[in-house]
Amino acid sequence: MTKAEGGKRINLSATDRVAVVAGSGRLPVNVADSLAQAGHPPFVVLLEGEADPGTSLEGYAGKTIAIEQFASLLPILKRQRVTHVVLAGGVSRRPMWRAIRPSLALLRILPRAVSALARGDDGLLRILVNTFEDYGIKVVGAHQIVPDLLAVEGRMGANAPQAGDWADLNAGLEAARTIGALDVGQAAVAVGGRAIALEGIEGTDLLLDRVRELRNNGRIAGRKRGVLVKCAKPNQELRADLPTIGPATVDAAHAAGLAGIGVEAGRSLVLDYGEVIERADKLGLFVIGLSGEGDKE
């Protein structure tokens, strides 16, 4: 699979049916609602303990499963005549392997899943993709079905970076790219022209909380502004886990005293776009799509 294959837009036919496997956050909600609006109401698989309660996801045909029952998904999706599946949203918990009941489907993927786990997250995603495709179900990226979610290049909203913010954007981008190459995280915060905080598995919300605390404790004294930068890993599996921002990211960046947010254009998602721009404009933050390195679709 090449990166290009992971990024092409999918034109759904009348007989196609899309399943959204929903983890936490706004992404699965955005995807499901956009599909419904386009005349393709999705089949929604809520991951227990991960999918946020009380969203519109619960109004669609679907099923709730524990992450340990993942292998049972395949026969369910086949019965529902699902042709495409989107893996969307966060999964904060690792499977409890002891809770997994053996099944034929599981026994089939287990050897590959184990070797994938040993290679880290991206490896596991690729195995899932291959396993679905063995069953004739295409795994597609959220942005392939709802391309409006992709960050565009340039300024989004009313505020633009000041001249001095570019040193932060460049330092943040360099740091985010570097840790992405290590398959560790996708985000960095830069202040005063240098990266000061790096995302690990804790995620962007906790990264921004940390920056807020450092700032409140005077650990970034004399350095105002600063930026959050998110970008895809160099070998990102584009069909899952694209870097994402949403309204909560804008609020958290503001609380951390940052001046704006940079995201990799064409390889990052902006959720609830209208609300992101409204809040950023109101709070005085800029949101900007940064050009990648030729991998944009």
Added chain:
Amino acid sequence: MTKAEGGKRINLSATDRVAVVAGSGRLPVNVADSLAQAGHPPFVVLLEGEADPGTSLEGYAGKTIAIEQFASLLPILKRQRVTHVVLAGGVSRRPMWRAIRPSLALLRILPRAVSALARGDDGLLRILVNTFEDYGIKVVGAHQIVPDLLAVEGRMGANAPQAGDWADLNAGLEAARTIGALDVGQAAVAVGGRAIALEGIEGTDLLLDRVRELRNNGRIAGRKRGVLVKCAKPNQELRADLPTIGPATVDAAHAAGLAGIGVEAGRSLVLDYGEVIERADKLGLFVIGLSGEGDKE
């Protein structure tokens, strides 16, 4: 200045006098006490709000200054006939530039200090080194005066890494080196063969707190053990800010559920060595000095 020049052992003569500029933590205490035991009682400059209260540092001849009064240090040290200065310990706060009173010494270093700040921490350290040396005072690394502080290669203490810990040590070392090259941090935590948390300006204590919380929240479920790795930045100014561990690091690593600690041999400091080993042995953690890449002295 080459790295080698930053690393040579200094043999003090009877007329030499060493000043210890003391930030937070155990390093300045270790350095001052070792100097006194060797017959060279130091002149101690306590940085206000940084140096820990109630340590043996307060028993030596010395002076307390605010970090903003740094430029006044030079005439003070000259009057005390100081020949060597060691910058030791943490400085968590950035100077409040508005609180700095102009002085001749300051006006002299200001242009260089400003350009150094723009280049990040290591640049500022180098400027301080050069400014002291303009006044005929040598800036030396703690390890040059108290070489016993340097981490040795191989196992320290009773516990050794298990075969499976080497994947974590290697992943942690790769990550720590990579972020060091960005001049961001010096430490990484790896669990299950991959880096999961990276140090920014928050420091190692908060890095380990974060790992403890991630573990307690089930975010590293199914992955036991793991390691903390610290190593010097590739272009580290060896006379200040060498990566350091001490008894508190061992406690925090244990609280985070880690199996051990790896430090770069020859370019990292182990403070309160006896206590580090005693606690690590008792808690079942290994402490190991990892070989560098030919930069060891």
